Amino acid sequence: MSVALRQVKANGVELNVALAGEGPAVLLLHGFPHTWQLWTHVLDELAGRYRVIAPDLRGCGASARTAGGYDAGTLAADAEALLDALGETSAAVVGIDAGTPPAFLLAMRRPDLVRRLVVMESLVGRLPGAEEFLAHGAPWWFGFHSAPGLAESVLTGHEDRYIDWFLDTGTLGQGVDPAVRDAFVHAYTGTEALRCAFSYYRALPESSRQIQEAVRTARLTVPTMAIGAHPVGSALEQQLRPVTDHLSGHVIENCGHVIPLHRPDRLLALLEPFLAPAGSTGSRGQLQHHGRRQ
Numbered sequence: 001m002s003v004a005l006r007q008v009k010a011n012g013v014e015l016n017v018a019l020a021g022e023g024p025a026v027l028l029l030h031g032f033p034h035t036w037q038l039w040t041h042v043l044d045e046l047a048g049r050y051r052v053i054a055p056d057l058r059g060c061g062a063s064a065r066t067a068g069g070y071d072a073g074t075l076a077a078d079a080e081a082l083l084d085a086l087g088e089t090s091a092a093v094v095g096i097d098a099g100t101p102p103a104f105l106l107a108m109r110r111p112d113l114v115r116r117l118v119v120m121e122s123l124v125g126r127l128p129g130a131e132e133f134l135a136h137g138a139p140w141w142f143g144f145h146s147a148p149g150l151a152e153s154v155l156t157g158h159e160d161r162y163i164d165w166f167l168d169t170g171t172l173g174q175g176v177d178p179a180v181r182d183a184f185v186h187a188y189t190g191t192e193a194l195r196c197a198f199s200y201y202r203a204l205p206e207s208s209r210q211i212q213e214a215v216r217t218a219r220l221t222v223p224t225m226a227i228g229a230h231p232v233g234s235a236l237e238q239q240l241r242p243v244t245d246h247l248s249g250h251v252i253e254n255c256g257h258v259i260p261l262h263r264p265d266r267l268l269a270l271l272e273p274f275l276a277p278a279g280s281t282g283s284r285g286q287l288q289h290h291g292r293r294q
Helices: 036-047 072-085 097-109 140-146 150-155 159-169 178-187 191-202 204-217 235-243 264-275 286-290
Strands: 004-010 013-020 025-029 051-055 091-096 114-120 224-228 247-251
Touching (some): 013 036, 025 036, 025 097, 036 051, 051 072, 091 097, 114 264, 140 191, 150 191
Parallel strands (some): 224 247
Antiparallel strands (some): 004 013
């Protein structure tokens, strides 16, 4: 399946967007240290039935590097404006890592726009349910990335080794395809690229406030699937369970954080039946979809 790259202005920001396939829209939101190429191994399969929309989030990859706007609420507005700019009035939204909080807020704000929500390997603000995961504190890099100006000053010139650590850890030592790895390293090389990436972490307090306010006044009514692996596991599902009307949860065993690159077949086995329009079925077995652990 061929992928077309377009620059699309959304919410005042030029976003680099990968587009493939035709049909109902599926919006894919990556995390750190990724670009749209995180979805390389699932994109073709999804594009056989859907119009896949996979942007580089603001500040990442070939999208514009902005001074601010890295909080989940602004990123959700980016996603909403992107769908509008592409003429889509309904989409399934899939978010992983830093793409999860904006996907969640978009579904909370616009349940008329988001027909299905899939969130993976992230926490949603400070909602209850992640106490076990956070028993020993947040992962070490959260503090490192959050200190303004620190991480980019230390890491400039060593980006490849730093990105490799996340990719190796996120695949339980397996690593990713060299072409994808090189694309990620290129995307996050340079002080300004790193500043934008770490701005996501520096905006976490604001993102948490936005999420708390959202669940104070409303529930998540969109059919939702939470997928965990290592290290987040079931923590995201446990956070969402009290505030979500229709939730299924899965943990993919023997899988690292970078699910779409590490275990794409297992991810597709969950996505295909969940995303399928009513009355149709995905091409893969239904038993895996109903199983709690994969």
